[in-house]
Amino acid sequence: MSTLKGPGKPKAYDGSGLRIGIVHARWNSTMIDALLAGAMKALTDAGVKEENIVTQSVPGSYELPYAVKQMYSASQVQSSSSGVVGAAADLLGSATDLTQLSMSTPPAQEPSSLQTPFDAIIAIGVLIKGETMHFEYIADAVSHGLMRVQLDGNVPVVFGLLTLLNEEQGLQRAGIAGAGKNEGHNHGADWGSAAVELGVKRKGWV
Numbered sequence: 001m002s003t004l005k006g007p008g009k010p011k012a013y014d015g016s017g018l019r020i021g022i023v024h025a026r027w028n029s030t031m032i033d034a035l036l037a038g039a040m041k042a043l044t045d046a047g048v049k050e051e052n053i054v055t056q057s058v059p060g061s062y063e064l065p066y067a068v069k070q071m072y073s074a075s076q077v078q079s080s081s082s083g084v085v086g087a088a089a090d091l092l093g094s095a096t097d098l099t100q101l102s103m104s105t106p107p108a109q110e111p112s113s114l115q116t117p118f119d120a121i122i123a124i125g126v127l128i129k130g131e132t133m134h135f136e137y138i139a140d141a142v143s144h145g146l147m148r149v150q151l152d153g154n155v156p157v158v159f160g161l162l163t164l165l166n167e168e169q170g171l172q173r174a175g176i177a178g179a180g181k182n183e184g185h186n187h188g189a190d191w192g193s194a195a196v197e198l199g200v201k202r203k204g205w206v
């Protein structure tokens with residue numbers, strides 16, 4: 001049955017060549033845990049290797065934009081320094097061939113994880129409206145902050161921030177509502193799929 005809401009039936013994108021970052025807040029951890037699990041499942045179902053998914057946490061949602069920005073920058077630095085190491089290893093490999101010292105050359109190995117910048121980063125947080133204006137300020141700042149990071153940093157940032165009027169709305173959107181704790185729809189799964197789609201498309205839009 002189709003519904004009006006939601007991203008529609010997803011095309012099957014192959015995430016096996018992607019490196020994905022996840023930053024999640026720890027406030028409202030029951031919902032966060034379910035959303036995180038939903039995102040992880042969608043990523044691995046799409047073929048993203050577990051070793052190519054890096055997860056970090058921050059105290060609250062307000063910290064998400066800074067953490068995403070730092071995580072992406074660090075992955076760029078890691079990637080360029082591993083490129084230098086790789087180039088040096090290539091050079092060493094050809095030099096040892098020439099001098100016939102191949103015994104000391106380690107065999108070429110398939111890297112267990114990608115040493116590339118993240119192809120997409122998912123930011124996950126759960127904001128619940130309280131009695132003060134905290135909610136409005138944080139929701140606004142985080143939304144704008146995450147948009148800024150993705151446009152300035154040129155990396156897809158998936159908006160996994162639930163802005164809720166009450167806890168029940170969150171349980172529904174984390175798929176853990178009701179007596180059996182399995183009612184509702186886990187939005188984390190949509191965020192995982194969005195990260196794979198954007199990560200794949202980012203490599204070539206034409």
Ligand code: DLZ
Nearest residue numbers: 025027059060061062125126127128134
């Ligand atoms: C302070 C605060 C409040 C009141 N509510 C939430 C919330 O519902 N969800 C959330 O992720 N974080 C909340 N925080 C914490 C802030 O996001 C932030 O961590 C602190 O203000 C410290 O910067």
